[in-house]
Amino acid sequence: MSVLNIDIVSDVVCPWCFIGKRRLEAALRELRAERPDVAPRIRWLPYFLNPDTPEAGEPYRPFLEKKFGGPEKLAQIWAQIVEAGRSAGIEFAFERIELRANTLRAHRLIHRAQKAGDANALVERLFAAHFLNGENIGDAGVLARLAGECGENETAALAYLRSGEDADEVRAQAERGQRMGITGVPFFIFGGRYGIGGAQPPEVLLDALRQSLNAS
Numbered sequence: 001m002s003v004l005n006i007d008i009v010s011d012v013v014c015p016w017c018f019i020g021k022r023r024l025e026a027a028l029r030e031l032r033a034e035r036p037d038v039a040p041r042i043r044w045l046p047y048f049l050n051p052d053t054p055e056a057g058e059p060y061r062p063f064l065e066k067k068f069g070g071p072e073k074l075a076q077i078w079a080q081i082v083e084a085g086r087s088a089g090i091e092f093a094f095e096r097i098e099l100r101a102n103t104l105r106a107h108r109l110i111h112r113a114q115k116a117g118d119a120n121a122l123v124e125r126l127f128a129a130h131f132l133n134g135e136n137i138g139d140a141g142v143l144a145r146l147a148g149e150c151g152e153n154e155t156a157a158l159a160y161l162r163s164g165e166d167a168d169e170v171r172a173q174a175e176r177g178q179r180m181g182i183t184g185v186p187f188f189i190f191g192g193r194y195g196i197g198g199a200q201p202p203e204v205l206l207d208a209l210r211q212s213l214n215a216s
Contacts (some may be wrong), residue, residue, distance in 0.1 A: 001039040004213065007189040008042060009177050011049040012106050012137060015081045015092060018127040020186035020199035022088035027205035038213065044119055046107035046174045047185045050100065057099040057138045064100075084199070096134025105161050106137050107170045109147060112160055122150045191216055 008024070010017035028040055050063075061074070068074045078094050085092045106126055113119035125146050129135040135142050140161040148154030177187075187197045188205065190212035196205070 002037055002213075002216075004038050004040050004190065004209070004216075005192055006040055006042045007045055007192075009045045009047050009182050009187040009189075010185045011047045012103055012110075012123070012126040013101055013130060014047075014049050014185055015085070015131060016199040017186040018090060018131055019081075019084055019088050020188070021123070021127065022090060023199055023202045024188065024205055026088075026202035027209060030202065030206050031209050034210075035213065042118070042120055043114060044110050044123055045177060046103075046111070046170050047177060047182070047187075048103065048107075048174055049185065053100055053102040053138075055102050055104075055138075057101045057136065060097045060100045090131070092131050093134060094131075096132075097130065098134060099136050099138070101130070101136055101138030103138065104167060104170065105140060105143055107174075108166050109143050109157065109161065111166050111170050111173075112157075113147070113150075113152070122147065122152075125150055 006024075008017075008021070010020070031038060031040075065071050065074050068077055078092075082092050082094075110119045110123060110126075113122045126137055126143075129142070129146055130137045137143060137146075140158060143161055144154045144158035147157035182197075184197060186199055187195065188208070189195045190208055193215065194208055194212045196208050200208075
């Protein structure tokens with residue numbers, strides 16, 4: 001098997017990152033049919049969509065209304081995201097989200113999972129918890145439970161989250177992405193050389209995957 005490394009720069013409170021994840025999965029299903037000899041290896045890299053978020057979080061809707069210019073504009077943006085989400089099999093439930101979460105703990109949990117293996121199931125669970133269930137993914141207890149649902153030891157995950165372990169490394173990874181010129185997410189890097197920004201349609205991502213393989 002030939003390994004194809006895929007880096008995904010994202011934040012778990014970014015709805016377009018959730019959509020981008022699903023669209024990449026669709027592209028990878030097509031690639032698997034064409035190239036069954038290729039094994040994708042995905043690594044999730046941190047991005048802080050709202051780096052000024054307080055550690056305890058803050059009310060969700062008021063922040064977004066201020067950011068985007070009022071309730072009518074926010075409603076338009078949400079409607080666009082909901083439509084795009086449905087085409088990717090996601091039923092966004094923005095009305096359930098009460099808190100704008102600080103995502104440092106979530107990124108640390110992803111980092112911890114990747115040190116042991118694959119974090120894709122955890123990332124999916126984090127997106128779903130936030131956007132489908134309205135859970136506070138900045139809370140250590142919630143995050144530890146989600147880790148447990150993905151097969152990790154919940155008690156160990158909680159102890160890790162309550163410590164400061166890996167916080168500096170996660171922040172440094174996010175800073176490296178900024179130095180690379182990444183100013184928006186999701187951002188995909190295929191084979192360490194081909195970068196593509198945004199939640200692109202599956203066919204666009206598939207073409208980028210093919211180009212990466214052809215160049216290797």
